[in-house]
Amino acid sequence: MLLFDSHCHLEDDRFSGDRDEVISRMRETGVVCCTCAGSDINTSNEILRLSKEYRGVYAACGVHPHEAKSVQADYLTELNSMLCQDKCVALGEIGLDYYYDNSPRILQAKVFIEQLNLAGKRDMPVIIHVRDAHGDAIEILKSHRDIIKGGIMHCFSGSVESAEIYLDLGLYISFAGPVTFKNAKKLQEVAKFVPQDRILIETDSPYLSPEPVRGRRNEPANVAHICSFISKLRKLDVEEFASLTFRNACNVYNIDINTAEIIDT
Ligand SMILES: [Zn+2]
Numbered sequence: 001m002l003l004f005d006s007h008c009h010l011e012d013d014r015f016s017g018d019r020d021e022v023i024s025r026m027r028e029t030g031v032v033c034c035t036c037a038g039s040d041i042n043t044s045n046e047i048l049r050l051s052k053e054y055r056g057v058y059a060a061c062g063v064h065p066h067e068a069k070s071v072q073a074d075y076l077t078e079l080n081s082m083l084c085q086d087k088c089v090a091l092g093e094i095g096l097d098y099y100y101d102n103s104p105r106i107l108q109a110k111v112f113i114e115q116l117n118l119a120g121k122r123d124m125p126v127i128i129h130v131r132d133a134h135g136d137a138i139e140i141l142k143s144h145r146d147i148i149k150g151g152i153m154h155c156f157s158g159s160v161e162s163a164e165i166y167l168d169l170g171l172y173i174s175f176a177g178p179v180t181f182k183n184a185k186k187l188q189e190v191a192k193f194v195p196q197d198r199i200l201i202e203t204d205s206p207y208l209s210p211e212p213v214r215g216r217r218n219e220p221a222n223v224a225h226i227c228s229f230i231s232k233l234r235k236l237d238v239e240e241f242a243s244l245t246f247r248n249a250c251n252v253y254n255i256d257i258n259t260a261e262i263i264d265t
């Protein structure tokens with residue numbers, strides 16, 4: 001069984017001490033591919049470096065809404081050149097986060113829209129982070145629907161109704177650890193509802209460990225728990241669900257499934 005962790009943060013400091021071991025546990029669990037998402041220019045550069053060092057590790061480069069207040073005047077030029085590099089498969093993570101409000105909302109929207117435009121020009125998919133901001137996010141995405149070349153609503157936390165709108169915009173919906181939590185009945189309804197050619201799984205590690213490892217540092221190997229949980233919800237064979245989410249990840253990131261680089265050493 002082969003798995004693709006569609007969103008994680010292997011560049012995070014919490015992996016500095018044992019990154020090689022984390023990668024070997026991925027291989028042992030069958031998690032042979034992952035995409036690491038940048039939060040700012042520095043982490044995006046670090047992710048590009050990791051993608052060159054490790055087979056099967058793909059990169060996404062972008063500025064997270066938390067960091068919108070810290071962008072430099074030339075950040076779009078820097079991002080543009082990162083997007084040209086080998087194994088950079090998406091622009092992200094970008095979006096709106098009104099739960100933490102770490103950056104003023106007006107700046108979050110500005111940086112989100114600027115990056116949507118850049119991805120459109122470069123024909124690249126986007127990884128979108130939205131927390132407590134679905135109304136504004138939907139408005140922005142609808143008004144840019146012509147330039148969006150595919151993308152992912154990552155660590156989805158919305159309702160079935162909002163999922164329908166994102167699906168209609170051509171986006172994939174990705175589920176992380178919270179879908180496995182006992183009190184997540186509404187989210188589990190969404191995980192049953194998303195069509196099988198649009199569903200993805202991710203860890204968002206080192207954050208948000210799924211059951212039954214909740215509370216510990218998360219790592220990409222744990223995407224196997226999310227795979228098994230959702231396959232049961234959807235009454236699908238776990239191998240079948242693993243392979244369809246693997247195929248979906250390759251599709252959204254424009255990776256040829258026949259020649260995908262996998263972690264094999
Ligand atoms: Zn996120």
Ligand SMILES: [Zn+2]
Pocket residue numbers: 007008009037093204
């Ligand atoms: Zn993330």
